Amino acid sequence: AAGVIQSPRHLIKEKRETATLKCYPIPRHDTVYWYQQGPGQDPQFLISFYEKMQSDKGSIPDRFSAQQFSDYHSELNMSSLELGDSALYFCASSKGRSVLTEAFFGQGTRLTVV
Amino acid sequence: GNSVTQMEGPVTLSEEAFLTINCTYTATGYPSLFWYVQYPGEGLQLLLKATKADDKGSNKGFEATYRKETTSFHLEKGSVQVSDSAVYFCALSLSTSGTYKYIFGTGTRLKVLA
Numbered sequence: 001a002a003g004v005i006q007s008p009r010h011l012i013k014e015k016r017e018t019a020t021l022k023c024y025p026i027p028r029h030d031t032v033y034w035y036q037q038g039p040g041q042d043p044q045f046l047i048s049f050y051e052k053m054q055s056d057k058g059s060i061p062d063r064f065s066a067q068q069f070s071d072y073h074s075e076l077n078m079s080s081l082e083l084g085d086s087a088l089y090f091c092a093s094s095k096g097r098s099v100l101t102e103a104f105f106g107q108g109t110r111l112t113v114v
Numbered sequence: 115g116n117s118v119t120q121m122e123g124p125v126t127l128s129e130e131a132f133l134t135i136n137c138t139y140t141a142t143g144y145p146s147l148f149w150y151v152q153y154p155g156e157g158l159q160l161l162l163k164a165t166k167a168d169d170k171g172s173n174k175g176f177e178a179t180y181r182k183e184t185t186s187f188h189l190e191k192g193s194v195q196v197s198d199s200a201v202y203f204c205a206l207s208l209s210t211s212g213t214y215k216y217i218f219g220t221g222t223r224l225k226v227l228a
Contacts, residue, residue, distance in 0.1 A: 031214070041221075042218045042219060056215050058215070102148060103160075104160070105157040
């Protein structure tokens with residue numbers, strides 16, 4: 001079965017550079033969530049989209065932006081990178097807006113800022 | 115506010131021991147409850163879920179019961195294996211003001227020794 005695809009899997013950037021993370025949800029899933037997981041930390045919610053519109057916003061820095069495109073894939077753009085942005089970034093997708101449906105997670109993009 | 119609290123790890127057990135990982139939650143409304151498992155270097159995988167009070171989720175020998183009276187969703191397994199070594203996250207999904215989100219606990223690392 002198709003899963004959530006994230007690219008790239010690993011990314012190394014220098015401070016003050018820009019990074020773009022991509023997420024391709026499971027086909028026919030209309031909701032995308034982005035999470036940031038620091039070393040040894042629990043996943044922290046960044047932002048979510050439903051039907052290409054921003055649905056909810058969590059602890060996402062102003063330096064970050066995201067959008068969901070017409071084909072439902074999503075991109076997380078991160079500018080002026082800081083060392084503290086080094087983390088595993090997860091994308092998850094679900095179908096419909098319901099507390100009953102589980103989110104399916106991608107394998108994550110590991111971002112290292114040096 | 116809405117939150118999930120898990121017992122701290124690491125939890126170290128011998129093979130075939132009984133496992134309990136405690137999870138309690140605070141939420142408005144009627145959340146669904148989930149356990150996700152994260153193996154080293156991988157994304158979060160849904161282990162089991164329960165969508166209403168007294169529901170029991172089960173999968174791969176793991177069980178958890180949605181206890182509304184104690185706001186708990188403890189994970190149990192009768193006989194753990196080395197391959198169960200991973201980080202386990204308790205999570206809830208809820209709807210607030212028309213938005214939907216997942217809230218995760220801090221994760222509990224399980225180490226099973228042969």
